[in-house]
Amino acid sequence: xxxxxxxxxxxxxxxxxxxxxxxxxxxxxxxxxxxxxxxxxxxxxxxxxxxxxxxxxxxxxxxxxxxxxxxxxxxxxxxxxxxxxxxxxxxxxxxxxxxxxxxxxxxxxxxxxxxxxxxxxxxxxxxxxxxxxxxxxxxxxxxxxxxxxxxxxxxxxxxxxxxxxxxxxxxxxxxxxxxxxxxxxxxxxxxxxxxxxxxxxxxxxxxxxxxxxxxxxxxxxxxxxxxxxxxxxxxxxxxxxxxxxxxxxxxxxxxxxxxxxxxxxxxxxxxxxxxxxxxxxxxxxxxxxxxxxxxxxxxxxxxxxxxxxxxxxxxxx
Amino acid sequence: xxxxxxxxxxxxxxxxxxxxxxxxxxxxxxxxxxxxxxxxxxxxxxxxxxxxxxxxxxxxxxxxxxxxxxxxxxxxxxxxxxxxxxxxxxxxxxxxxxxxxxxxxxxxxxxxxxxxxxxxxxxxxxxxxxxxxxxxxxxxxxxxxxxxxxxxxxxxxxxxxxxxxxxxxxxxxxxxxxxxxxxxxxxxxxxxxxxxxxxxxxxxxxxxxxxxxxxxxxxxxxxxxxxxxxxxxxxxxxxxxxxxxxxxxxxxxxxxxxxxxxxxxxxxxxxxxxxxxxxxxxxxxxxxxxxxxxxxxxxxxxxxxxxxxxxxxxxxxxxxxxxxxxxxxxxxxxxxxxxxxxxxxxxxxxxxxxxxxxxxxxxxxxxxxxxxxxxxxxxxxxxxxxxxxxxxxxxxxxxxxxxxxxxxxxxxxxxxxxxxxxxxxxxxxxxxxxxxxxxxxxxxxxxxxxxxxxxxxxxxxxxxxxxxxxxxxxxxxxxxxxxxxxxxxxxxxxxxxxxxxxxxxxxxxxxxxxxxxxxxxxxxxxxxxxxxxxxxxxxxxxxxxxxxxxxxxxxxxxxxxxxxxxxxxxxxxxxxxxxxxxxxxxxxxxxxxxxxxxxxxxxxxxxxxxxxxxxxxxxxxxxxxxxxxxxxxxxx
Ligand SMILES: Cc1ncc(C[n+]2csc(CCOP(=O)(O)OP(=O)(O)O)c2C)c(N)n1
Ligand code: SF4
Ligand SMILES: [Mg+2]
Numbered sequence: 001x002x003x004x005x006x007x008x009x010x011x012x013x014x015x016x017x018x019x020x021x022x023x024x025x026x027x028x029x030x031x032x033x034x035x036x037x038x039x040x041x042x043x044x045x046x047x048x049x050x051x052x053x054x055x056x057x058x059x060x061x062x063x064x065x066x067x068x069x070x071x072x073x074x075x076x077x078x079x080x081x082x083x084x085x086x087x088x089x090x091x092x093x094x095x096x097x098x099x100x101x102x103x104x105x106x107x108x109x110x111x112x113x114x115x116x117x118x119x120x121x122x123x124x125x126x127x128x129x130x131x132x133x134x135x136x137x138x139x140x141x142x143x144x145x146x147x148x149x150x151x152x153x154x155x156x157x158x159x160x161x162x163x164x165x166x167x168x169x170x171x172x173x174x175x176x177x178x179x180x181x182x183x184x185x186x187x188x189x190x191x192x193x194x195x196x197x198x199x200x201x202x203x204x205x206x207x208x209x210x211x212x213x214x215x216x217x218x219x220x221x222x223x224x225x226x227x228x229x230x231x232x233x234x235x236x237x238x239x240x241x242x243x244x245x246x247x248x249x250x251x252x253x254x255x256x257x258x259x260x261x262x263x264x265x266x267x268x269x270x271x272x273x274x275x276x277x278x279x280x281x282x283x284x285x286x287x288x289x290x291x292x293x294x295x296x297x298x299x300x301x302x303x304x305x306x307x308x309x310x311x312x313x314x315x316x317x
Numbered sequence: 318x319x320x321x322x323x324x325x326x327x328x329x330x331x332x333x334x335x336x337x338x339x340x341x342x343x344x345x346x347x348x349x350x351x352x353x354x355x356x357x358x359x360x361x362x363x364x365x366x367x368x369x370x371x372x373x374x375x376x377x378x379x380x381x382x383x384x385x386x387x388x389x390x391x392x393x394x395x396x397x398x399x400x401x402x403x404x405x406x407x408x409x410x411x412x413x414x415x416x417x418x419x420x421x422x423x424x425x426x427x428x429x430x431x432x433x434x435x436x437x438x439x440x441x442x443x444x445x446x447x448x449x450x451x452x453x454x455x456x457x458x459x460x461x462x463x464x465x466x467x468x469x470x471x472x473x474x475x476x477x478x479x480x481x482x483x484x485x486x487x488x489x490x491x492x493x494x495x496x497x498x499x500x501x502x503x504x505x506x507x508x509x510x511x512x513x514x515x516x517x518x519x520x521x522x523x524x525x526x527x528x529x530x531x532x533x534x535x536x537x538x539x540x541x542x543x544x545x546x547x548x549x550x551x552x553x554x555x556x557x558x559x560x561x562x563x564x565x566x567x568x569x570x571x572x573x574x575x576x577x578x579x580x581x582x583x584x585x586x587x588x589x590x591x592x593x594x595x596x597x598x599x600x601x602x603x604x605x606x607x608x609x610x611x612x613x614x615x616x617x618x619x620x621x622x623x624x625x626x627x628x629x630x631x632x633x634x635x636x637x638x639x640x641x642x643x644x645x646x647x648x649x650x651x652x653x654x655x656x657x658x659x660x661x662x663x664x665x666x667x668x669x670x671x672x673x674x675x676x677x678x679x680x681x682x683x684x685x686x687x688x689x690x691x692x693x694x695x696x697x698x699x700x701x702x703x704x705x706x707x708x709x710x711x712x713x714x715x716x717x718x719x720x721x722x723x724x725x726x727x728x729x730x731x732x733x734x735x736x737x738x739x740x741x742x743x744x745x746x747x748x749x750x751x752x753x754x755x756x757x758x759x760x761x762x763x764x765x766x767x768x769x770x771x772x773x774x775x776x777x778x779x780x781x782x783x784x785x786x787x788x789x790x791x792x793x794x795x796x797x798x799x800x801x802x803x804x805x806x807x808x809x810x811x812x813x814x815x816x817x818x819x820x821x822x823x824x825x826x827x828x829x830x831x832x833x834x835x836x837x838x839x840x841x842x843x844x845x846x847x848x849x850x851x852x853x854x855x856x857x858x859x860x861x862x863x864x865x866x867x868x869x870x871x872x873x874x875x876x877x878x879x880x881x882x883x884x885x886x887x888x889x890x891x892x893x894x895x896x897x898x899x900x901x902x903x904x905x906x907x908x909x910x911x912x913x914x915x916x917x918x919x920x921x922x923x924x925x926x927x928x929x930x931x932x933x934x935x936x937x938x939x940x941x942x943x944x945x946x947x948x949x950x951x952x953x
Contacts, residue, residue, distance in 0.1 A: 312739055
């Protein structure tokens with residue numbers, strides 16, 4: 001690698017290294033045993049190896065929460081930020097180094113509550129990155145407080161008589177924002193679907209928003225218990241342009257064909273909270289990506305000085 | 318006694334004719350042009366200021382901005398305009414009071430009068446159509462204003478601006494400013510061709526017929542003044558005018574950012590910082606730079622930190638309320654040792670405060686605003702020229718010391734316009750491309766040099782350097798570390814960087830004798846006014862000196878030793894402090910100027926303070942008065 005321009009082409013450069021899943025492994029993850037975050041970590045490592053991502057050109061950005069420990073357990077670059085603010089950090093990374101592969105990991109409090117403004121705007125910016133919402137419907141790290149996605153009536157430490165408000169629906173919200181370009185839902189307890197969804201999200205050019213239903217056995221063991229045991233409770237969205245995971249075909253009896261280019265149907269399906277649906281709700285690659293819209297030709301230091309002199313001329317007396 | 322308006326005009330002249338006007342020679346003269354907003358007073362003043370600088374005068378211009386975008390016309394609070402101070406040498410501040418005023422109506426004039434902006438005996442050229450206006454209410458306002466102004470002893474000369482401008486334009490509101498420029502051109506004997514050149518430059522994007530109209534109005538002004546005015550003003554000009562540029566502090570910050578090689582400015586609009594992004598918005602893309610208007614100030618800080626983390630130092634621009642919002646992210650940048658430049662163009666606070674007015678009230682928030690110990694570098698440019706260089710310095714320091722550098726500018730610098738020597742841009746000012754070299758084997762992301770706390774940064778793309786930075790306590794390998802020894806050591810290392818940096822700084826220079834009765838200490842935009850006041854007082858024989866700090870964190874070295882050579886040390890600042898003799902106030906509970914808190918704590922010297930929050934820059938005369946009153950043992 002030489003010269004200043006080479007950094008813009010790194011990811012495309014030929015690489016004779018071969019990466020195995022183990023090459024992305026960091027220190028042992030310290031989540032509770034049975035925590036759904038473990039499954040997501042495994043699926044992500046599998047994706048990294050499957051896509052042969054160069055560890056030095058891959059960045060995982062997170063906020064604060066159990067789920068946000070994620071980058072520590074990988075051997076790529078990582079930025080474990082502050083609560084709710086992973087998206088501004090990742091946007092900055094991509095604006096300055098668009099060639100880096102960026103993943104964002106957030107919890108439901110992180111993304112849907114304290115980081116809500118950034119989440120809404122990140123959808124609109126449509127920067128090319130994969131944003132994972134690890135939704136356990138609870139604040140895990142701070143020990144069982146109500147989150148915006150906690151079901152109404154569910155008892156927590158801050159609302160022991162049950163949460164007062166109906167749960168917020170992150171899919172519906174995401175699909176309502178201008179420029180939404182990839183919106184999917186998966187569950188960490190269906191590894192094949194999780195992996196296929198991550199893969200599709202990574203392959204999508206734009207802001208890929210994936211809500212991952214995540215078990216938190218420590219605080220909300222009852223939350224998805226039924227659905228885990230009984231796949232009949234889950235409906236798969238199927239389409240040849242959607243999430244394609246033949247391994248699980250036999251597992252789920254309820255399948256609904258859904259064309260991911262149909263935004264109206266996507267919204268209607270997302271809105272209905274009585275049914276757990278996994279699959280690709282919406283994809284539209286036509287939206288411009290912010291970092292490309294803002295991308296500019298590179299200038300050398302000497303170029304810049306020449307232009308600066310022209311600027312001084314404007315102010316000269 | 319009601320003011321009698323001097324009505325002059327062809328045939329009614331008080332005897333003036335070109336050539337016979339009395340010439341008032343002075344080394345220092347201030348002019349104001351005040352109007353309703355939208356009447357172009359500022360453009361008139363800017364052109365006049367630029368031409369004056371070209372002709373060899375020292376110049377400082379400052380805009381008079383009403384709080385609302387479009388205040389009702391002819392309102393006292395709606396005065397919009399500009400002050401231009403001319404000198405025979407460099408002018409470093411807005412001065413005291415105005416000697417000459419062009420007012421487009423008597424209400425805005427009254428507004429300036431009530432703010433004590435006009436010198437006793439000032440000359441005022443006032444649009445006189447209002448005296449005979451068909452509306453009774455307007456005439457009544459005029460009469461009342463004349464009554465009030467009459468007390469002050471101004472010389473008010475009526476000028477039929479409207480009448481004359483209507484010969485050229487349909488709407489005189491759009492022409493009076495160029496007519497007024499003509500008056501100024503004649504009074505100060507400015508070169509008419511140069512004025513035209515500047516007009517053409519200012520309206521370069523407009524069709525030629527607009528420029529021609531403005532030339533015609535200018536000439537009418539020159540002609541009217543020649544036929545009717547009986548005075549001129551001469552401020553000697555320097556013969557040698559080197560290469561100069563003229564701009565305001567925000568433009569200087571924008572260009573400084575460009576010169577530093579930074580390529581990303583993340584911001585959220587807030588007065589008086591926003592115009593930095595306006596200037597950048599205009600030019601930054603030509604340099605390959607992005608102005609990212611984020612969804613809020615928090616996001617703006619995050620985007621800048623993300624960009625810096627990825628290897629290209631970025632900056633964020635804000636004012637007080639935005640600084641408050643960025644607090645948590647500043648802590649993260651300090652903790653992860655990610656370079657970040659933050660520009661705070663200070664305004665009156667707390668809360669929404671005085672959005673368009675100057676204050677220096679964010680000093681302690683900049684130093685200590687983060688919960689936990691968050692050592693960072695804080696510096697404050699004192700002049701418009703320094704605004705430019707501050708950005709270049711800030712970028713370098715942020716990268717070398719892997720920390721946050723806060724640049725404290727303020728509304729006075731942001732809107733003040735002054736010429737300064739044209740910088741010679743250097744490649745060395747710019748950041749190089751991100752380091753993509755492989756990390757040495759066994760390298761650690763925080764391999765702190767135990768003496769200096771410095772370490773090499775492993776930015777994404779560097780093979781072998783993969784690690785996760787975190788706002789949690791961590792060790793040299795960036796591993797989360799909750800143990801006591803690691804936290805103590807990491808805190809020491811982050812702090813050590815400031816001491817190491819301070820060891821490279823020189824003690825501040827003293828303006829005046831290096832010992833005496835009183836030492837005034839200032840920081841930021843007050844430098845010009847303080848030094849002018851100190852010079853005046855030294856001229857009166859007082860043993861006063863001053864010292865101005867650029868670095869507030871770490872403080873410049875040698876202060877204790879310098880302070881000990883003076884009988885008294887006092888800061889002069891634009892922020893709030895209790896008067897020492899106010900009810901209930903004791904020397905223990907007195908709330909002091911922000912720099913004086915800092916200096917008392919660091920030097921153990923009993924540093925006093927004199928501070929004001931008047932929503933305007935300090936006037937040299939007010940500082941001089943404070944000096945006389947605070948001289949130990951009293952003025953001789
Ligand atoms: C500004 C701020 N407020 C509050 C917290 C405390 N806090 C840490 S994590 C968290 C919520 C975590 O819940 P979630 O985002 O759902 O992540 P999970 O732990 O469930 O994965 C909170 C409130 C914090 N770290 N920072
Ligand atoms: S508390 Fe819940 S979310 Fe957090 S690690 Fe344990 S199981 Fe996972
Ligand atoms: Mg959660």
